[in-house]
Each structure stands twice: as C-alpha cells, then as structure tokens.
Amino acid sequence: MTVSEADYNNxxxxxxxxxxxxxxxxxxxxxxxxxxxxxxxxxKYAPGEILSGEVAFAEELQVSRSAYREAIQVLSAKGLVASxxxxxxxxxxxxxxxxxxxxxxxxxxxxxxxIEFVRSLFELRAIVEPAAARLAALRRDKGDLKSMKDALxxxxxxxxxxxxxxxxxxxxxxxxxxxxxxxxxxxxSASIGAAVNWTTQFKQRARALPRNPIPDHVxxxxxxxxxxxxxxxxxxNVLVDLALEDTRSSMTQS
Amino acid sequence: MTVSEADYNNxxxxxxxxxxxxxxxxxxxxxxxxxxxxxxxxxKYAPGEILSGEVAFAEELQVSRSAYREAIQVLSAKGLVASxxxxxxxxxxxxxxxxxxxxxxxxxxxxxxxIEFVRSLFELRAIVEPAAARLAALRRDKGDLKSMKDALxxxxxxxxxxxxxxxxxxxxxxxxxxxxxxxxxxxxSASIGAAVNWTTQFKQRARALPRNPIPDHVxxxxxxxxxxxxxxxxxxNVLVDLALEDTRSSMTQS
DNA sequence: CGAGCCAATATGTCGGAGTAAATAGGGAGA
DNA sequence: TCTCCCTATTTACTCCGACATATTGGCTCG
Numbered sequence: 001m002t003v004s005e006a007d008y009n010n011x012x013x014x015x016x017x018x019x020x021x022x023x024x025x026x027x028x029x030x031x032x033x034x035x036x037x038x039x040x041x042x043x044k045y046a047p048g049e050i051l052s053g054e055v056a057f058a059e060e061l062q063v064s065r066s067a068y069r070e071a072i073q074v075l076s077a078k079g080l081v082a083s084x085x086x087x088x089x090x091x092x093x094x095x096x097x098x099x100x101x102x103x104x105x106x107x108x109x110x111x112x113x114x115i116e117f118v119r120s121l122f123e124l125r126a127i128v129e130p131a132a133a134r135l136a137a138l139r140r141d142k143g144d145l146k147s148m149k150d151a152l153x154x155x156x157x158x159x160x161x162x163x164x165x166x167x168x169x170x171x172x173x174x175x176x177x178x179x180x181x182x183x184x185x186x187x188x189s190a191s192i193g194a195a196v197n198w199t200t201q202f203k204q205r206a207r208a209l210p211r212n213p214i215p216d217h218v219x220x221x222x223x224x225x226x227x228x229x230x231x232x233x234x235x236x237n238v239l240v241d242l243a244l245e246d247t248r249s250s251m252t253q254s
Numbered sequence: 255m256t257v258s259e260a261d262y263n264n265x266x267x268x269x270x271x272x273x274x275x276x277x278x279x280x281x282x283x284x285x286x287x288x289x290x291x292x293x294x295x296x297x298k299y300a301p302g303e304i305l306s307g308e309v310a311f312a313e314e315l316q317v318s319r320s321a322y323r324e325a326i327q328v329l330s331a332k333g334l335v336a337s338x339x340x341x342x343x344x345x346x347x348x349x350x351x352x353x354x355x356x357x358x359x360x361x362x363x364x365x366x367x368x369i370e371f372v373r374s375l376f377e378l379r380a381i382v383e384p385a386a387a388r389l390a391a392l393r394r395d396k397g398d399l400k401s402m403k404d405a406l407x408x409x410x411x412x413x414x415x416x417x418x419x420x421x422x423x424x425x426x427x428x429x430x431x432x433x434x435x436x437x438x439x440x441x442x443s444a445s446i447g448a449a450v451n452w453t454t455q456f457k458q459r460a461r462a463l464p465r466n467p468i469p470d471h472v473x474x475x476x477x478x479x480x481x482x483x484x485x486x487x488x489x490x491n492v493l494v495d496l497a498l499e500d501t502r503s504s505m506t507q508s
Numbered sequence: 509c510g511a512g513c514c515a516a517t518a519t520g521t522c523g524g525a526g527t528a529a530a531t532a533g534g535g536a537g538a
Numbered sequence: 539t540c541t542c543c544c545t546a547t548t549t550a551c552t553c554c555g556a557c558a559t560a561t562t563g564g565c566t567c568g
Contacts, residue, residue: 027552029327054518064554066320069519070327073283077331077357085518085561099441100354103331120438123389127439131381184374185381187353282520307550318521323552339551340529511568519560527552538541 028063032071035061037107040080040091050088051081078104100191109198121195122244126237128188129173133220133236136179137229144179148172148221156214166197172217176224176236216242282317286325289315291361294334294345304342305335332358354445363452375449376498380491382442383427387474387490390433391483398433402426402475410468420451426471430478430490453501470496 026034039045051057058068072089075081079098083089098104108117136144154168170193177189216239223232280288293299305311312322326343329335333352337343352358362371390398408422424447431443470493477486 029552033331053516066323066555067553070324070553073324073327074331077287077328077355083518086516086563087561088517094437095440096444097441098352098355098444099438100445101352117437120436123436124438124442127385128381135377182374182377183348183353183371184378186349187351188378190349281518308552309550320522321520324520337551338529339527340531340549342550509568511566513566514562514564516563517561519558521558522556523554525552525554527550529549529551531546531548533544533546535544536542538539 029067029070029074032061032063032067033074034107036071036075037078037080037104038110040075041104041107042111045091047091047093050090053088080104100188102190102194105191105194105198109195113198118247121192122240122247125192125195126240126244128185128192129176129240130233130236132177132180132182132185133224133232134229135182135185136176137224137227137232139181140179140224140227144175145221145225147175147178148224151175152214152217152221155217160213169213170197176220179224211242211246213239213242283321283324283328286315286317286321287328288361290325290329291332291334291358292364294329295358295361296365299345301345301347304344307342334358354442356444356448359445359448359452363449367452372453372501375446375453376494376501379446379449380494380498382439382446383430383494384487384490386431386434386436386439387478387486388483389436389439390430391478391481391486393435394433394478394481398429399475399479401429401432402478405429406468406471406475409471414467423467424451430474433478453497465496465500467496 036045036051045051052060054065054068058065061068072081072083076083078101079092079096081089081091099108108114151168151172155165155172158165158168160166160169173193174186174189177186180186216235219235220232220239223235290299290305299305306314308319308322312319315322326335326337330337330343332355333346333350335343335345353362362368405422405426409419409426412419412422414420414423427447428440428443431440434440470489473489474486474493477489
C-alpha cells in the first residue's frame with residue numbers, strides 16, 4: 001500500500017495551513033504545552049523552579065494526568081523542562097532551551113519580546129543570510145531563480161502590510177536558502193523566517209514602513225542571478241542591516 | 255522484551271552541563287522515541303509513510319499505548335511526525351524536521367551518517383564559528399578568557415581520543431560562543447557541538463589523528479585575547495577547514 | 509558522617525468512552 | 539446514465555481516571 005507522491009503532497013499542504021495558522025486550534029495537550037511554554041518563556045516560571053506535582057497541576061488545569069504528561073513530554077523534548085522521580089519537574093536553565101525551535105520561538109514572541117533577544121536573532125541573521133546569498137549565487141539553478149522571481153512578484157502585488165506579502169517575503173528568503181543546497185542552512189530558514197515574521201509584524205504595528213523594500217530585494221536577486229557571490233553577500237548584508245534598523249527604531253519608539 | 259537495554263544507555267552527547275545536571279537515566283518513552291527516531295532518520299520509514307496504528311505498534315513493542323503516545327509526542331515536538339484522528343501518524347517531509355535539535359542530530363549519526371549532511375553541517379559551522387570568533391574578540395571579558403584557557407589546558411591533558419578531551423574541545427568552542435553575548439548563537443553551540451562530537455568520533459574510528467589540533471586552537475585563543483577580530487575570524491576559519499578536511503578524508507577512506 | 513530505610517513523586521499500565529475525519533454509499537439534479 | 543453532494547459508517551487518534559511500580563531525596567539510626 002504505497003501512498004502516491006501527489007496524494008501525500010496535497011495532504012501535507014492542506015494540513016500545514018490547518019495547524020500552522022491556528023494557535024489554540026490544536027489538541028488538548030498542545031494547548032497545555034502552549035500555555036506552559038509561554039509561561040516559561042515569559043519568565044513566569046524561573047529556571048530551576050519546580051512545577052507543583054503532576055496531580056496538582058492536572059487538577060488545577062482541569063485535565064487528566066495523561067494530557068498533562070504528554071504536554072510535559074513536548075516541553076521536555078524542546079529542552080524547557082526535565083522531570084525526575086521524586087525530584088519533580090523543574091525548568092531547565094535557559095541555555096538548555098532549544099530557542100531555534102519554531103514553536104519555542106513563537107512562545108517567546110507571544111508576550112512582550114525581549115529586545116536583547118531580538119538583537120541576537122538579527123545578529124544571527126546578519127551572519128547566516130549573507131553567507132547563504134553567497135552560496136546561492138554559486139549554486140542556484142533556473143528553478144531557484146524562478147522561485148525567487150515569483151516571490152518578488154508576489155511581494156510587489158501585496159505589500160508587507162498584508163500577511164500574503166509577508167509570506168512572499170519569507171518565500172523569497174527560503175528560496176535563497178534552498179538554492180544553497182544545504183540542509184542545515186535550510187532548517188534555519190524555518191526558525192529565522194518565523195522570527196522575521198514576528199518582528200515585521202511589530203514594524204507594521206508601530207507605523208507604516210518608511211522605505212520601499214523591493215529595490216533592496218531586487219539587488220540581491222540580480223547579484224544571485226548574475227552569479228556574483230561577493231555582490232550577493234553585500235546586497236543581503238545591507239538588506240538585513242536596514243531591517244534591523246527599522247525594527248530597532250519602531251521598538252524603541254513604542 | 256522488545257526494547258533492548260542498550261537503547262536506554264545512549265544518552266548524553268552534548269547534554270553535559272556545569273549545572274546540577276546529574277546523569278539522567280533514560281525512561282521508557284525516551285527509549286521508544288530513540289528507537290523510532292533512529293528508524294526515521296535512517297530512512298527506514300520514508301516521509302509520508304504511515305506508522306501502523308497506535309494499538310498495533312504498542313502491541314508490537316510490548317508497551318502500553320500511553321508509553322507509545324508519549325514517544326510520539328516527543329517525535330511530533332521535533333517535527334518528525336504528525337498524527338491526526340483517522341489519518342494515522344505519518345512521517346513529515348524532511349524540511350519539517352528539526353535537524354538542529356541535539357537529540358535529532360544524535361539519531362542522525364546513530365547509523366551510517368549521510369556524507370552530504372555532514373558537509374552541510376560543516377558548511378554551517380564554517381559560516382557561524384568564524385563570525386562568532388570575531389564577535390568574541392570584541393566582547394570577551396576576563397571570565398570568558400579564563401574559560402577558554404581552562405578548556406585548552408584540559409585538551410592538552412587528555413587528547414581527542416578520550417571522551418574527556420572531546421568534552422574539553424566542546425567547552426572551548428562553547429566558551430567562545432558564550433563570549434559573543436548572543437543567545438541565539440549560544441543555542442547553536444549545543445547543536446554544532448553535538449555534531450562535532452559525532453564527527454570527531456568518526457575521525458578517531460578511522461585512524462589516529464594526523465595533526466596536533468592544539469596550536470590551531472591556541473591561535474584562535476590568542477587572537478580573541480588580543481581583541482583582534484579579523485585575526486580571530488581567520489584563525490577560526492582555518493581551524494574549521496582543517497577539521498572538515500580531516501573528516502572528509504577519513505570518511506571517504508573508510 | 510555514612511548506611512539504610514521510608515515515603516513522596518514520577519513512571520508505566522490498562523481499558524473504555526469520546527471525537528474527528530476519510531471513505532463509501534445513497535439520493536438528487538442534469 | 540453520469541456527476542455531484544450529502545450523509546452514515548467506520549476507523550484511529552484523543553482523553554480519561556484508577557491502579558501498580560520504580561526511583562530517589564531526605565530522614566533516621568548507628
């Protein structure tokens with residue numbers, strides 16, 4: 001009983017939209033994990049603190065122990081907590097948290113985002129994306145260029161004020177990552193893309209964008225299409241710098 | 255007894271911490287997650303494939319459904335699988351996998367490691383670590399330098415042939431990441447550290463190390479201590495390049 | 509100050525009721 | 539007759555709560 005490739009892809013596309021878009025639309029243990037995850041990320045539970053016993057918590061949340069335990073397994077898998085018999089379930093130190101997990105990233109931005117953490121994220125982006133653009137310029141094929149071109153067109157149609165526009169922006173960056181032929185870099189795309197999405201939302205919240213982002217993106221595309229590695233890296237560098245600048249000013253302003 | 259005792263003992267990797275992290279004994283659901291995780295990473299279950307029902311699998315492994323479900327929650331949290339009522343739990347496409355999760359990384363290297371993936375990892379390392387060294391040279395304080403110095407001393411005492419030596423190597427790189435004052439970069443340390451640990455094990459398996467790694471590390475340390483950003487980045491660059499070269503040759507040779 | 513017991517707490521198990529969704533079957537319209 | 543939509547069934551995950559076990563921090567005793 002083999003599932004055809006087409007069937008599988010269709011299924012996945014539909015399912016992705018379903019469970020990515022909605023936060024509480026998940027199952028019960030997912031909702032509990034979300035609740036506890038945001039609580040931990042926001043500092044409501046400090047590292048080293050012990051979550052009151054299994055049964056106590058389950059009763060407090062009005063759910064069964066099974067649901068609570070499954071939620072704990074999720075948090076444990078992401079390195080947020082660890083539980084041992086007799087010792088209880090305690091929050092792990094921050095450097096054990098898997099902050100690049102897209103879900104954890106979402107929890108981190110659920111409340112008031114830590115501006116220092118945002119700075120760290122952009123610093124990482126400023127390191128990874130120019131290097132990725134350099135590799136993309138060397139390895140891209142026609143398919144990659146088409147993906148980027150399509151994403152750019154979508155960015156022009158919608159603007160960054162719409163979700164569709166931000167999705168196009170993410171698609172553009174993802175296409176670049178894909179062109180690097182590097183799985184490890186590609187995985188970072190999900191994390192960084194999610195983070196960028198949150199921060200661009202903040203930009204929008206503060207005020208209308210003061211700058212048209214399209215020309216900067218086009219410069220990156222042109223350099224990659226031309227196969228000019230140095231120019232691609234440099235163009236991506238200014239793109240990230242400008243994004244950081246925008247985010248910083250809008251955050252300090254609010 | 256379908257779950258062998260050996261499955262319980264494969265813990266740790268890059269988990270060691272200066273904190274109160276005592277040797278954690280594996281639990282049943284952890285063992286099952288490990289079993290299924292390695293099976294998926296090794297390609298035994300292809301993306302899109304459906305894992306035969308909850309009850310069937312639980313019976314096959316001679317464990318309760320609860321234990322199996324908790325294992326599935328772990329895999330689901332790492333993006334390896336997704337389960338929906340009636341549809342069953344199916345393996346997600348590779349680009350949804352959280353490959354930078356230290357545990358997933360461990361599963362990926364449990365069997366025969368994909369050489370293309372190793373190349374990707376080192377490419378990422380070649381991007382991140384020199385940039386990290388550059389930042390570390392600008393921001394390090396006395397405490398950071400002491401951590402690096404201690405790690406270097408430990409590397410000299412033990413060699414890379416011992417687990418203690420490899421731990422010291424990881425500590426050295428982690429100290430650099432810590433000196434960048436960047437949480438996002440620091441989190442990568444766990445992933446990259448784990449990966450490096452696995453690959454250095456492979457290097458050892460193939461043959462004795464042809465080169466003394468200490469001088470290269472010392473050059474990095476000196477540049478960071480001197481606050482010379484460019485020199486630190488360059489020194490780290492050659493360090494990573496040499497490591498990649500060693501790994502590549504030992505893998506193609508075997 | 510160490511060895512050993514004890515109880516608190518997480519871990520593992522079981523079976524059943526609930527719920528969502530894919531598929532098949534039947535009915536209405538063209 | 540063919541196509542489409544709608545409903546019913548069936549299947550598998552989801553959630554529950556009680557019970558049994560294992561582990562271990564902390565206490566007591568020597």
